[in-house]
Amino acid sequence: MILHLGALAGRLSIPVGRASRMELLGATGALLGITLTALLSSLLAHSAFPFIVAPLGASAVLLFAVPASPLAQPWSIVGGNTLSAAVGVAVSLTVSNMAIAAGLSVALAIVVMIMTRSLHPPGGAAALTAVLVHPSATSLSAALLFPFLPVALNSLILVLVGVLFHKISGHRYPHSAEAAPASPSQRLAMEDIEAALTTMGDAFDIDPADLQHLLLLAEQHALERTTRTTPDNKA
Template sequence: VLLFAVPSSPLAQPWSIIGGNTISALVGVTVAHFVHDPVIASGLAVALAIAAMSFTRSLHPPGGAAALTGVLGGPAVVSAGFLFPFVPVALNSIILVTLGLLFHKLSRRNYPHVHAPVANSHGTADRPPTTRVGFRPEDVDAALAALDESFDIDRDDIERLLRQVELQATVRSHRTLLCRDIMSRDVISVTENATADEARKQLLDHNIRILPVVDAEARLAGAVGLRELTRPTDTVKGVMSKAGTASPDTPAMSLLPALTDGHSHAVVIVDAGRHILGLITQTDLLAAAARVETADRAALKAVA
């Protein structure tokens, strides 16, 4: 159930499943070998299995059942002896994990669950811009220590969740500010067949960092900047990158992740047919956020 329903749980990772089941079964068989009272052996096996899984960082709830099976499994387990934890327990666990890997690959889910750290795109030691304000990783550690509880979620996932909560709260508090309200409407663009020199001239003449690229039907095809134009090419079509897009009715503050990831300098506002309606740059969003903040402070001051 854990493997297929909640694959991001620390309790459902490959080592937890294989290691937890195998170690617990080994504990159960060992206890049964030395303690012949089934009642005492059952309780002792489960307790020791939990301790062993915790020590080896392979905690997996069904491991308790594996330990009990080692004690109460009957003649089949007794005859298998110390082979039982490996065949069938470890073998079946490996098969189960393999099926889980295939299932999640087909369903395009991340398994095994690996936290992808938010790196500084500029290759420096500074933390990414999105993590420099608000709470810090040490705040998460302090909160977990203060609660003194165990949670079925990875510590890094808690941080990701809280940052998403911060973003959603920001978007909600400014939900009336839409992309159409702050976007530039006179957008400079080039066609796919424009030469690199033509695109470079547009970027420099207009002092902009990104140039939307449109196809023959005036639909957005990509974007190009000076960085892309450093690569040899006859036309911009050969070096253009994927353009970030949003609709005019998208809350403007929801563009914060895209415009603070260190890669994107602008988001192209398009209609349902991918025709360009406008453009929002980092400067546009920063100016809008500053105006909103000033207005909020003025409103609070007036109320006070």
């Protein structure tokens, strides 16, 4: 039972459709992305803060390992991190209790990211980092600068490296869904996908258009498989 659960957890932790080459590319991209972000940011970042913030490590995982994710797109990375850091600064300047400020900053960051369509998980870490850093900030002006230097600067450099890296490696980024193939049965439409997602009531890390494309391709393969007339299949 333990081995079975361990194997299941291992499968669930890997995005569907991954290949070993993509894993190596993702690691290489993260290496280049974080290194260049750190080097370039160190030239411009405000001396009161680190030249690179920890949430960028999580942003790099999304950007280079799952670049098709809606959570890994440029606006999500730059907007999500920057806006969340700004929320963290605002909370840190108005709430003195550290525990309450920590929880409130992350909660409000989620709300702001959803409202601005910039949902990005590392944004929660950016908001929390702002709360942890700013009580020791040297001045109000330095605190107000934090969302821009280093957070926005880090995020922008990372995205630019990601765009170049994915272009060189032959992948589309920013990601856009391909045109869906025709449905063999003419029964599966986007409205069906949206209705099914609504019925399930959960949020999934995939664009509905990508999901439709995947399901239609699966339907085509299923139709081809079931209509084969080779002796082996008859057996």
